[in-house]
Amino acid sequence: MNCPSCEAENPEDSSFCEACGARIQLACPACGAEYRSGARFCRACGAALALQDAASPAEVAPAVAAVPISFAGGRYRVNKLLGEGGKKKVYLAHDTLLDREVAFALIKTEGLDEAGRSRIQREAQAMGRLGSHPHIVTVFDLGQELDQPYMVTELMGGGDVEGLIEKAEDHRISLEQALEVAQETCRGLEFAHGRGIVHRDLKPGNVWITEDGTAKIGDFGLAVSLDRSRLTAEGMMVGTDTLT
Missing domain, CATH: 1.10.510.10 (Transferase(Phosphotransferase) domain 1)
Structure with a gap:
């Protein structure tokens, strides 16, 4: 099965593209059966289907419509917005490689200069140097995609x-x-x-x-x-x- 967004090949039972994170399978609004992007009628019940592009914003959860739904080659799948501060937007995400829920922080880049980027790296390095401690948030990963820096940490379910x-x-x-x-x-x-x-x-x-x-x-x-x-x-x- 090829992704309609990036043409990458995926297993037949895929709902999302492993390469770009775009949705491959859509759900019929009448019966709930999955169908591929571009289908005109549901093969399960025959209902007419709206033609939608697999990567259209309508198919992305409202909380993450402004950002890609996956990062790092599909490893991190962004699900919903948890909170926003002056420098970061933090999302609930799923680490598909290790099969765990994580906090995925997108660093706001507007007005971010080289010193600001250095500060982001310094934060991750500082927390990384501390390793795993019961009273310090653990950093799992730090990266950048399409000039968008991000940081992945353990999920703190109780907020701040x-x-x-x-x-x-x-x-x-x-x-x-x-x-x-x-x-x-x-x-x-x-x-x-x-x-x-x-x-x-x-x-x-x-x-x-x-x-x-x-x-x-x-x-x-x-x-x-x-x-x-x-x-x-x-x-x-x-x-x-x-x-x-």
């Missing part, structure tokens, strides 16, 4: 602490939960410092929560190595201005 506080009654979490988050964050910081890395932008929006409630530090974009002679110039502020 900032969101946790916003959802809490009176915007306050319990003392017990606050202490637990603080202790786990300190363990992550202690580990990072032991590896020679200073975060420099620690805040509720950069501490993430797993589905089981474990706190993990992420977003090491301003991290620096302790072996640098001066971390900042005299009088220079780093991090988030309202929290520094």
Whole structure:
């Protein structure tokens, strides 16, 4: 079966192209049976079918219509938008190679200069150097496709602490939960410092929560190595201005 978008050959039972991620099989609105792009009538029930291009935006989930639905040769399949910050859009994605759900962050490139790209690479390198730790978000991959940088990390199902506080009654979490988050964050910081890395932008929006409630530090974009002679110039502020 050839993909109607890129002409790549795929197994007969494929619903999406392994090369470009375009949809190959569509579902009949009358009976739900799958059919190939370009078919005029459903072979299962005979219903008339709307002609659609396999890669048309209408066939892409609304949350990801503005981005490709797959990256890295089809390895990462983007499913839905999880959240958006000033520098990233984070999507739920499926790693087809390792068969796992991941957080797929698309870095906003508008106005991004070489220094900004270096910061992205530095963040991934810093988190990568820390390896696997129970209180630091694990980075799985860093790449670029069609001049679009992306980062793949473990999925944090509980969101960030900032969101946790916003959802809490009176915007306050319990003392017990606050202490637990603080202790786990300190363990992550202690580990990072032991590896020679200073975060420099620690805040509720950069501490993430797993589905089981474990706190993990992420977003090491301003991290620096302790072996640098001066971390900042005299009088220079780093991090988030309202929290520094």
